[in-house]
Amino acid sequence: MKKKIVCMLLAGGQGSRLGVLTSSMAKPAVPFGGKYRIIDFPLSNCVNSDIDTVGVLTQYRPLALNAYLGTGQHWDLDRTNGGVFVLPPYMTEHDGHWYSGTANAIWQNRSFVDQYDPDYVLILSGDHIYKMDYTKMLKFHVANEAAATIAVLKVPMEEAHRFGIMNTDENGTIVSFEEKPKNPKSNNASMGIYIFNWKLLRAYMDRDDADPSSENDFGKNIIPTMLNAGEKMVAYPFEGYWKDVGTIQSLWEANMDLLGEKPVLDLNDSAWRIYTRNPVMPPHYTDAAADVKNSLVAEGCVVRGKVLHTVLFCGAKSDTGSEVMDSVVFPEAEIGRNCLVKKAIIGENAIIGDGAQIGVPLKEGEVVDNHLTGDIVLIGSGVEIPAGASIPCGAVVTAETIGQFISGGKEA
């Protein structure tokens, strides 16, 4: 049955810059904001924008994502006609290939899109946190009679070199595109959100696929080719919160952006709810000795200590006498008694033993491999930090590396 628009969500990223957080799950399944996963944001934006058909493209650990999405009922995407579909690479009678690039992932699933004979296709990536009404962008696309519309955000000029930059004329028509330019001409950063006329995109993808030198990537190949061919491409200016949470630092920052009296990112918005697979957990309990301020606390948590400027996810626990600050504590992680946790991301089901100190300043001469983390401590999923242990700033602690941080080199 025909649909006006179909969404294809690129969720393939392993997200290697998120280090141990993505060792067992794709980036879109990384927890965010107390009870969400990153993928809840594009999915909820779709549903709130009345887009009811979403293909989720993934080739990295599809099971976790598949299990998470289920029938789509939690996002109201269990539809008779349409709904949410996980689309991993597949074999045909002739051959089969991994997705070689973002455009190739869509191209390999062209028959999925064709089923709905859509006029437009919306292409999203699964690793951005933002609230956006795509119907406005579609109206803009239609009003401009564009072949493609790319959502852009004004970023500070000094950061523009980190983004794909769209240079436009005074009407908002894109005249050139530069991927991570050394000397950016403008600060219109691409948000990785595209609307294409489906039939036209399909033709360009066919040609791109036939070109063996192409990397089959939207940013590197499809968009420049369409621009060179003189297609009308327009930049849709977006104002509001948008964050690529592809690094430990940005993931931590985005969580902190939810805190404060007037948070930069306010999710307490009944007009634009973010849907999620709600865990079935009781209300949280804050005990008589607890002291919780400027924090988010999700259901299932038990708080007995001090929690400041922190996000506690579903089922996380912090016991008596502990102090947790500036931290992100993932689902069902447990912090024991009398611990000190500063500026850390604690992985799912991790256990911090009694009296452990997380995020202590480096001792003189101590060296920590912090190229992924900066000064944020990252404790991997399910890792057990023994009682009394001391973990320095910037450390990445996994089952493999824990020995480095525990005196005697062995777990207690």
Add this chain to the structure above:
Amino acid sequence: MNQEAFGLIFTGEANPYMRDLVLSRAVAAVPFGGRYRVIDFGLSNLVNTGIRNVGLIVQRNYHSMMDHLGTGKEWDLNRKRDGLFLLPPYSTKDNTGVYRGDIDAFHSVMQYVRRSPQKYLILCGSHTVFNTTYDAVLKQHVESGADITIMYNEDPRFFPEEQNRDLRLLLEEDGKTVTGLEWNPRNPSSNFRSCEINVIDKELFEDLVEESYARGGVDFVRDILLPGVKDLKIMGWRYDGYVARIDSINTYFMHSMELLDASAAKDLYNMKHPIYTKVKDEIATKYGDYADVHNVVMADGCVIDGSVEDSIVFRGVTVEHGAIVKNSILMQGVTVRAGAALDHVILDKNVTVNAGRTLTGYEGIPLVFRKNLTV
């Protein structure tokens, strides 16, 4: 064996002792435990036992119940085979429309009972809250060859002035053989109280109900169980977990506050048997810079910037900076404005307390404010 049982929940009871909380809803639809309604426990117990066929008899004010349950998908009861059946009253020649008692209701839904393929029926009331599965009581029922098995617990508390559907079991030393029953006794001779769960063979249930109905029987306990002690094999099955009987405003308040006690909460919120409820997609609860929260059970979606102590806080509650809440129950969507002070108060859904108001109830006499009021 669990596939051989189905559940039938009667939610038609009136209870004047619940006062304002049941003005617009059945006791089963009363919010309880921070994010649930009373019915969630009964339904989840059945689902956690593996039961996939549940009939729910509704009578008065069942709008909020229908809204809450929907297709039953949150309980995984939106099934093609079996599933959740809402059984509202309707008038036909077999059906009286308005039920005088549960026997009337059972008679009216007998078609559903007959069509259910399972052999055993778990007959459930709707004002007793606990978290367990029925595997053990079913097993005992089948193995003992009992006609009816009543789940009971030991509850020494007695509130004679608010007595409501109080069924007491007189038992032999084995704790199983029922020798007598007392119904709303003035001076109870036993502390063993029915948990409103009766396991009974479906065919026997049909016979007993139809026979009693034909003779003008009204109440299942009074007209079937009490006389049944003589000719039926009635057994008891003892439950030792936490049981909350929502009989009156006072017991509602008392049991709510017991959830601040670790052992009651651990038992009722036992994550091995999760309690399902309608999902609201609220954000995690937000504590502000001035939040001062001690000994509180609190659901998602709240924004707390005031002081809250020894209280139960449902989803989506706002407590502004400078407000003080003590010993209170704040239901979904309540707003307490700056500088208001509450003690021993129950605020029903969407009540707003304006800035600077002081509302004080007393222990045993909580103040209740009905739904949607602005104070």
